Each structure stands twice: as C-alpha cells, then as structure tokens.
Amino acid sequence: MAINKTKRLRQLEAVKSWSKDKFNTVLMHTGTGKTWVFFDSLLKTKCNHVLILAETTVREETILDDRQKYITFFGKDPFENRQVQFMCYHSLKNYIIPKEVKKKKLFIFCDEVHELITPSRFPYLKRLDSNKFHFLGLTATLDKLGLFTIGEETLTKFQFLDSYAPICYEYHIEDAKVDNTTRDLIVITYEHKLDTRLNIVAGTKFKRWMSSEDKQNMYYNDSVRKSMFLPDSNPQKKFLIRNTSSARMRFLHALPSKIVACKHLLNILPGRTIVFAYDSDTLMKLGIPAIVVENKNYKQDLQRFINGEINQIGTNKILLQGANLGKVDNMVNLSYDSKEGKTKQKAGRLRQDLSFGRVIIFKTLNTQEAKWYESMVQPLLVFPQKTINNISEITKYL
Numbered sequence: 001m002a003i004n005k006t007k008r009l010r011q012l013e014a015v016k017s018w019s020k021d022k023f024n025t026v027l028m029h030t031g032t033g034k035t036w037v038f039f040d041s042l043l044k045t046k047c048n049h050v051l052i053l054a055e056t057t058v059r060e061e062t063i064l065d066d067r068q069k070y071i072t073f074f075g076k077d078p079f080e081n082r083q084v085q086f087m088c089y090h091s092l093k094n095y096i097i098p099k100e101v102k103k104k105k106l107f108i109f110c111d112e113v114h115e116l117i118t119p120s121r122f123p124y125l126k127r128l129d130s131n132k133f134h135f136l137g138l139t140a141t142l143d144k145l146g147l148f149t150i151g152e153e154t155l156t157k158f159q160f161l162d163s164y165a166p167i168c169y170e171y172h173i174e175d176a177k178v179d180n181t182t183r184d185l186i187v188i189t190y191e192h193k194l195d196t197r198l199n200i201v202a203g204t205k206f207k208r209w210m211s212s213e214d215k216q217n218m219y220y221n222d223s224v225r226k227s228m229f230l231p232d233s234n235p236q237k238k239f240l241i242r243n244t245s246s247a248r249m250r251f252l253h254a255l256p257s258k259i260v261a262c263k264h265l266l267n268i269l270p271g272r273t274i275v276f277a278y279d280s281d282t283l284m285k286l287g288i289p290a291i292v293v294e295n296k297n298y299k300q301d302l303q304r305f306i307n308g309e310i311n312q313i314g315t316n317k318i319l320l321q322g323a324n325l326g327k328v329d330n331m332v333n334l335s336y337d338s339k340e341g342k343t344k345q346k347a348g349r350l351r352q353d354l355s356f357g358r359v360i361i362f363k364t365l366n367t368q369e370a371k372w373y374e375s376m377v378q379p380l381l382v383f384p385q386k387t388i389n390n391i392s393e394i395t396k397y398l
Helices: 005-019 034-043 058-074 089-094 122-126 157-164 173-179 213-228 237-253 256-268 280-284 298-306 340-347 368-376 391-397
Strands: 023-028 049-054 083-088 106-111 133-139 148-150 153-155 167-171 184-192 198-203 208-212 273-276 312-315 330-333 356-364 385-388
Touching: 005 023, 005 034, 005 167, 005 173, 023 034, 034 058, 034 106, 034 133, 049 058, 049 089, 058 083, 083 089, 089 122, 122 157, 153 157, 157 167, 184 256, 184 391, 198 213, 198 256, 208 213, 213 237, 237 368, 256 273, 256 356, 256 391, 280 312, 298 312, 330 340, 340 368, 356 368, 385 391
Parallel strands: 023 133, 023 167, 049 083, 049 106, 106 133, 184 356, 184 385, 273 312, 273 330, 330 356
Antiparallel strands: 148 153, 198 208
C-alpha cells in the first residue's frame, strides 16, 4: 500500500510544530496517522527511555503493528536502542521515573491524551519532574466546553492540557475533508419515535407496573425540571439535577424500540459494520458480538472482526480509539451524548483507504436525545445528509 502524500505532509507539519518545544499536544483527526507522528517525533530526540500511556491494553498491540509498518516504509525502527514501557492511564499513579534517566532522556507519549485529563489522573502526571522528559500528547478530540475542577482550578480539558503541554497543531475532520484524507461519507439520520405500547417496566422494587416509552420519557423530563427549579439554597439541588439527568440518559440509551429497529437494520445493511452505544446490555441484545468488558470473549471477538471472520460488532468506549479495525463500511450511532469530539472519533473508525462509508444515527424525536443530536452532528455536516423515518428506508442509500 502506498503512502498518502497529503496525509504524510500533515503528519510532518505536526512533527515540525512539536519539535520547537518538544513538550506539546497535537490534535489530529482519527485515521490520519497519529501513531506515525509519535514515531517521527521520537526519532527527533535522543531519549533512551519511552513511556507510552493509553486508555486500554488494546492500544499496545496496534502501536507495535504500526511500528512494523513504519519500519517497512522508512527502514527505521523508532524503538531501536530504547527501553519502551506501555502503561494504562489508571496505573500512572504508581509510576516513578527511573533513577538512571537524566535530563530530557525520557519520552512520555500520551495516546488519546484527553483520557488523561481527569481529576484522578492529571495530578499524577504533573507530579513528575518535567525536566527529565519530552512530552507528546495526541488526540482527535479535546473538549472546549465542559468545565470541571482539578485541584483549585476549574477549566475545560482543552485549557488544562494547553496550560501543561500547549496545543501546537490542529487538523480536524473538516480539514481532512478539504484535503481528501478522510473517506467520502453519507450521513443518514433515522428519526426514531418512542413506542406508545406498554414495553417498559416502571415503578420501584416494592411496586412494579408496565408503562410505555413515551410516558416514561415524560416522567424523566418532569423529574429533571423539578430538580432544576429547586431553590439554589437547597443543598441537594446539584445532586438531584445530576441524578435525574443521568437516569434519563440511561433510559434513552436503552430504549427497547431502538434495539428492535437496530436489529432490523443489521439484517439489511451490507458490508462491515460497527454499532456504537453506551449501554452494554443493549449491545448484548443486538445479537452480534459485543466488544464490552461484560463479554468474557470480547478480545477473541474483536480479533475475529479484524481478521474478517465476522462483519458486525457492537461496542462502547473500548473501540472509540486505538485498534486498527481494517475495512469498515458502516458506523451506527445507536446512543450518544452531545460531545462533538466523540463523533469525530467514531467517524474516524471508517478508514480513509476505502472510497465510501455510511454514518447512521438514531435520533429519537421529542426527547433530550434530539437536543444532543444537534450538537454531536456538527462535525459531520461537511458531508451529504439524508433523513429517513422508517429504518427500512435505509435501502435507498445502500
């Protein structure tokens, strides 16, 4: 396979920007070769120790695969004569820089670095002696809206990271579309409606009854409104808003009617497909292998998909980033939140070396999900948009 010259040019631009300080963050659209940016940057240093941080262990294998491809193309091994250590983010709290590491001899690479910016993780990085290492953070997404507190500061993820390892280069899905370094996509929105039949078990553990999706939706909306209109003096207000909003989200993510519609979609959709959803139980009910921790065989199922032995899988956060999945024709967004960044990551799972791909989004009308949709879809508006009211209408675009 030949190198995409435009994509390679963008990678080298990112490396050039990073090399000025060698302590920076690069934002690049998924599928544009972020791992090669890491290899190129590492070769710009004399570091003999390398620490690779990632969210899951899946990423270690794909980085090693990419290393072999890099060697094949360029005849250079970025890990040659270097001690390389892989570590998941949750283990960073136990990491100590080796005593033999001298000034600027350690290279810390944070894959999908947005996963590091949490109150429990970020402080463990900041405690390390930055005089001893170079730093590269890579991600396709970095939230510029949501505020949260780490220590005494309340900032967005973008602001936290930019203050530590400044963002030196950005290349987003919109740029990739202009450069033709991302696939031509068609975005198909299925306007799903809540079921009015009695298909929901409602009530408490002491008293249960059957309800409908539309009635439960009204109940959850009412609960959220009541909590929001509590006086600010009520010490429980923030907790109740968070609790009722989370309950509504879990309800919308696990709608039985969505499962029925998605199963029908999978029966008529050609090619290789990934279904993204938050709720693991919902994914397990689709009748396809679910790449979730609740499935004890998820690693084997993932490898079967990569090998082409199966053509449909469902997943949540595990495959949002990391694994090289090969040919993927369809990405189904069964449930989501309002964050644009996750949309970019999911779209990046549709690899650029294929000519065409479909993004299919479930949008449940007259619910909070319809509001999340308006925000999350923004990065995809550079592609042709289609709307269907019946899932069987998908055949128009196959």
